[in-house]
Amino acid sequence: MNSLRRGRTRRLVALIRKESFQIVRDPSSILIALVLPLILLFLFGYGVSLDTTRTRVGLVLEETTPVTLDLAASFQNSRYFDVTIGHDRREFTADLVESRIGGFLVIPDGFTADLTAARHPAVQVIVDGADPNTANFVQNYAAGTVSTWEAQRAAERALTATPLSVQQRFWFNPELKSRNFLVPGSISIVMTLVGTLLTSMVIAREWERGTMEAMMATPVTAWELLAGKIVPYFLLGLASMTLCVVLAVFLFNVPFRGSILALYALSAAFLMPALGQGFLISAVTKNQFLASQLALLSGFLPSFLLSGFIFEINSMPIVIQYISLIVPARYLIPSLQSVFLAGDIWPMFLRSILVLVGFGVVLFAVAIRKTAKRIV
């Protein structure tokens, strides 16, 4: 009995060693586990930015008076706008059509007279609706700049400018850098690629080449086979994640306010469904090409789109909101962003871990059944 157990352990260790050698030797695994994470991290750290800092806008001064010049100066001093001054709105029409500016502001003829005569003076804000996100920001910042200008004028005359003032405080990320949430989010995409894409492809290759059947002819059980494959990829996933975290903190200066323990606990929990999915895909398709397609469509795309990584789940149609409930990354990303930006929020983390482990168990159970069936 004892020797039997020892034999099993030896078998498992041998399997793990074999798998590890295969990983190291295969260029595609280096590509997915090392090169792809670096590329993704660079893209999300540098390339993808939702910060509309300094949008280029035109400013049309239809009349030139001390008042309008003063208002124009506050637009020029705003850190949100890169202003070009003009005197006719036609000067900017072509720029707006050809997307060279995000919009233009018009201080209309008669503005000063309207202001002194209290006839509802107004600044026109014309934005490029073809880019709705930037358009929204230009509108908000323009309204903000105008009301700051009013408050300054009122203060100079000791008047109450605004009956209400809204004090905004952005917790966790006061500089409002989108990089601070995009980089942690992209780490979960990296783990999806390693866990699901790489695993499914490699195991599918074994099916394709018949080495899987050869393994099954040996005394190795389905469980051992699974464990032998899972352990190396699990460690590889954690290694990729570690690389990304180091880069995130030291290269991209994303704050890390939580604990290492929480980071690894969450990542380990997430790798379970990711690997389970990869294993299941390979067992179902038994074909590298189909496996890679399925892994991209069912792993990469949902982690990217339906996880709240960039796009708010609450804003999606209700059917898609329900679909997003079965996307594992949806449970990881808020917690991962919190580990970086907010610190340890264990009630939230434990809930995520529980859900992720649950997904993992279900996926593995199905994958094993599928694998076992193949033998019969």
Add this chain to the structure above:
Amino acid sequence: MGPTRLLALVRKEFLALFRDPKSRIILIAPPVLQLLVFSYAATLEVRNVEVMVLNRDAGHWGSELISRIEASPQFRLVQHTDNPIELHEAIDRERVIAAVEIGPDFSRDIEAGSTADIAVILDGRRSNASQIVAGYISSIAAGVAADTPAGQRLASVRVGTLARNWFNPNLEFKWFMVPGLVASIAMLVGLLVTSLSIARERELGTFDQLMVSPLRTHEILVGKVIPPILIGFVHITLFILAAVWIFGIPLRGSLLALYGAAFFYLVSLVGFGLFISALAATQQQAILGAFLFLVPAMLLSGFATPIANMPEWLQVLTYVNPLRYFLVIVRGVFLKEIPLAEVVAETVPMALIAGVTLPAAGWLFRSRLE
């Protein structure tokens, strides 16, 4: 080059493409998924917002503000609390994206004509969405302010802002996303089909047969290039139809200009595809290579986020990305009635890219043979 020989080769390519189940999947699955998922799910709009309010004010104005937030169409759930700890927890655990705190003197300040404060706490972990929510709350507060006695006195001197959204009056995100999909889907399919074509022949061993046939190398290359371009046109056409008929997006510019530009776009993409194809030994590697090209090309094109937001050294890299130019044309033709001169100005760089990638791919292809 004999046209019959070329025609036969193109026919053979199409037959191989449609007979191979893998290629059939590439032709159908990504387009359908992109159309469904991207156009419905990929939105930076912020709707169905969940907020928490803590109202310490016993007067009229505090509850007025809250009822206006509740009535606002952008908000789905307004939770009430009187416990600051609960409020902090709700933000911490992302149960709400924003919390509004109204102080005990709120109504008194308003009645007295002095400035009353509202504190809004926002979740910076989702800074894009929370800035938009901050905009919503500010404009609701401005509405309340205008109705206060002091606000009514000031109403006629207040400087308003009149917003006009050109090209997309309701700022619908779909109008931004779906034209972008027309461009990106052509890239996805065109690139995958090309990069798989030579790799498939290599894998099956039929490539050597092709090489010993009387076909010259450049004829083989031209034969490989034509099917993906035609398929790209078919996908572009299907997506334009879907954009107009399913999503109701206006088509204001010249379709002819769009198709003319699409030709150069597809040729430049096919050049990249052939490049990958020449490098890859197996279909597996071709898929990975295509993925390695597609992800940066999508992200560094202005498809999802503006190029102007990128650091300048990275903006330089976008100049070699055909998608960057074609996106301007597609969005311009759909929404803006873009002038022809601008279409030409954006097409020239794509033609230049094609002029480099195609010969380069041909050279690489030949040198890999020897």
